[in-house]
Amino acid sequence: MNSATPRFRKLSKNSNLSLRDQICETVSAAIISQSLAIGRPLPSCRELAEQLGVSRNTVFAAYNRLVDLELIVSRDRSGYFVNPDMAALQQAQNEGAPVDESPIPCPVSFQSNDLMPVVNPLDWSSYPYPFIYNQIDPDLFPVDGWRECTRQALGRKQMPVWANDSVESDSPQLVQQLRQRLLNTRGIYAEDDEILITLGSQNALYILGTIFAQQRKPIALEDPGFFGARNAFRLSGNELIGVPIDDAGLIPSAIPTGCQLVFTTPSHQFPTMVTMSQQRREELLVAATEKDFLIIEDDYEAEMNYVAKSSPSLRSMDKSGRVIYVGSLSKTVSPGIRLGFIVAHRDIIREARVARGVMMRHPPTIVQEIVALFFQLGHYDSHLRNIERRYKKRWHAMNSALTKHLGMLQHTPSEGGTSFWLTGPRGFDGSELARRLRPKGVLVDRGQDYYLNYNDSRSFRLGFAYVPVGNLEAGVKIIADEVQALM
Numbered sequence: 001m002n003s004a005t006p007r008f009r010k011l012s013k014n015s016n017l018s019l020r021d022q023i024c025e026t027v028s029a030a031i032i033s034q035s036l037a038i039g040r041p042l043p044s045c046r047e048l049a050e051q052l053g054v055s056r057n058t059v060f061a062a063y064n065r066l067v068d069l070e071l072i073v074s075r076d077r078s079g080y081f082v083n084p085d086m087a088a089l090q091q092a093q094n095e096g097a098p099v100d101e102s103p104i105p106c107p108v109s110f111q112s113n114d115l116m117p118v119v120n121p122l123d124w125s126s127y128p129y130p131f132i133y134n135q136i137d138p139d140l141f142p143v144d145g146w147r148e149c150t151r152q153a154l155g156r157k158q159m160p161v162w163a164n165d166s167v168e169s170d171s172p173q174l175v176q177q178l179r180q181r182l183l184n185t186r187g188i189y190a191e192d193d194e195i196l197i198t199l200g201s202q203n204a205l206y207i208l209g210t211i212f213a214q215q216r217k218p219i220a221l222e223d224p225g226f227f228g229a230r231n232a233f234r235l236s237g238n239e240l241i242g243v244p245i246d247d248a249g250l251i252p253s254a255i256p257t258g259c260q261l262v263f264t265t266p267s268h269q270f271p272t273m274v275t276m277s278q279q280r281r282e283e284l285l286v287a288a289t290e291k292d293f294l295i296i297e298d299d300y301e302a303e304m305n306y307v308a309k310s311s312p313s314l315r316s317m318d319k320s321g322r323v324i325y326v327g328s329l330s331k332t333v334s335p336g337i338r339l340g341f342i343v344a345h346r347d348i349i350r351e352a353r354v355a356r357g358v359m360m361r362h363p364p365t366i367v368q369e370i371v372a373l374f375f376q377l378g379h380y381d382s383h384l385r386n387i388e389r390r391y392k393k394r395w396h397a398m399n400s401a402l403t404k405h406l407g408m409l410q411h412t413p414s415e416g417g418t419s420f421w422l423t424g425p426r427g428f429d430g431s432e433l434a435r436r437l438r439p440k441g442v443l444v445d446r447g448q449d450y451y452l453n454y455n456d457s458r459s460f461r462l463g464f465a466y467v468p469v470g471n472l473e474a475g476v477k478i479i480a481d482e483v484q485a486l487m
Contacts, residue, residue: 005043006036011052019054023062028071031082042072042080115235116227116449121438125466128441129475133271133419134335135466140387141334145379146370153369168357170197171368177375178341186302187316188325193346196353199363200340201298201328202228207359208261208296208324208342209236211351217260222250224450224459226270226298229263242452245269247413249276252287259293266314267302271450271461272421273414281314288322295323301331303384305416306392321345329371331418331465332384339363339371391418391465394472398464401473405480408487419463423447428487430460436482442475 008030011022030036043051045059052059063080066072072080124130175195183190198204209219209232219233223242233240243254243262250264264284266276276284288295297314315325328340342352356362374380395416402411402420410423424430430447437444447459462479464472 005047006030006040008043008048008051011054019058020062020065023048023052023054023059024065024069027062027066028069031071031086036082038082038084038086040081041078042082044079113235115231119446119449120443124443127438127443129471129478130443130466131445131462131464131475131479132443132466133445133461133463134330135463136331136334136387137390137466137468140383140390142379142383142386145377145383146374149370149373149377149379152373153366165361168353168362170195170362171365171372173372173376174368177372181375181380182327183343186299186310186313186325188313188343190343191346194343194349196342196344196349196356197363197368198340198342198356199338199360200330200335201300201326202232202340203338203356203359204326204328204340204342205229205232205263205296205298206236207352207355208326209233209238210355211348212260213237215260217258218256219261219263220255220259220293221263221452222265222269223452224271224447224456225263225452226265226300227449229296229298230452233263240452245272245274247274249274249280250284252280252283255287255291255293257291259291261294261296262288263296263298264314265298265300267299267311268304268414268417270298270300271419271445271447272412273417273419274412275308275311275415278311281311281317285314285317285320285322289320293322296326297323298326301417303332303388304391304395304418306395308415315343324348332387333371333374333380337367337371339367392416394418394464394467394469397469397472398462398476401476402462405473405476406483409483418465419445419461421447421459421461423459424483424487426458428458431457433460433479433482433486436486437479440478440482442478444479 008026011019011026015022017025027042036042042048042063045056045063048059049056063072063074067074067080070083071086073083074080120132124132124135172192174197175192178195179190198207205228212219213236218239218241220241220243221229221233222245224245225242230240241256241259244251249266249269250262255262262284264276266281268275284295295314299313302310302313313325315323325343326340327343329337330340333339342349344352395418398420402422406422412421412423414420434444434446445461445463446457447461448454448457450461467475
């Protein structure tokens, strides 16, 4: 039997239907559920007879019945195919080809893992005002440059570079480009064996959580903070401790003794967008030595500064090897590319590389090669300048709209980024606001999802990277109307 031939389940021995009708039911159910591609041949009578353990004549009779129902068509010397008109005929044929829609119960049950899923709808882009996190404006993506890099990477000369299994290694070209064109802009100078490529920062955090879980010491993280980090550390078996933040960022004096890691987003605190002050950065590095912990620095949106210069990274200030630097290309290139990196002491990278190898071997080499060319040919620098200019315009437009329409809420001060954090008075419910806004075409991020214990619902977050600048104020006005109604 051809390995590309569709396979069907064995017929039931307890069915009241004839063998012919059981075959009709099985094939038609696959067609109506769109499990069979139009234009792809169905199994021949001989192949399907062998699959189901029936005679060829029975399959032939079933196929002829399905032809009569216009679910499939017969082509001379080619076989049987799904009817190309099936898309229009599906609804009309449902009565003649019933499908058992009762779900099969899962044979095992799961206890709650207390992980925070993404709560936005899958069709978020169809909403007029999707003020949600981690989305980019597709109109800003340099498609022509990306296409050229893809074309070069797919050339015959480059094929041996990415077509083979790289075991646990990374693209030397991408590592070099990260060192020369990205890390040094943050004051970070690292050797090749101090860098590991990951599938975005989320994957990087899970790898780190996995290799440190065996130490059996808690991880401290900002509260409110990045729920992706919370999920990664919790799923990898770590105990979590929340550390409060204020307008200067994470409070080092609130970090309890006994932690092995402290996770922080100092450039733009996730989700409040507060930038950690220079004094706090120095205090945190001192505390790391005194309390014997390592720092995971997620340099979130470090490039997006509109009213002040970028602060130095903790990694660039670190003299003791205690800072593990995590970065991503999701905001500056595209979240769909799923590439990030870890910069740390070579011993940590060695352990992380082994853990990554167990999980996935390595990120797709072809994607690494394309991104390396994207850097090397100057497309990254050009794209970064473009989005900085565009997002700066949107940031100021958004800031003005918030000041004009939502002055009744506390507006956390920030120096850049692609979102804003707003907090209502005691008794205000940001989650209820999010629920009421959705039918009006507005999506916002619920603030309570970012708290370790989900114990504060007064806040919500507005991301503006995907919303056109001309729509920002109109969307904020809708939000303001609902806020007034709630208050």
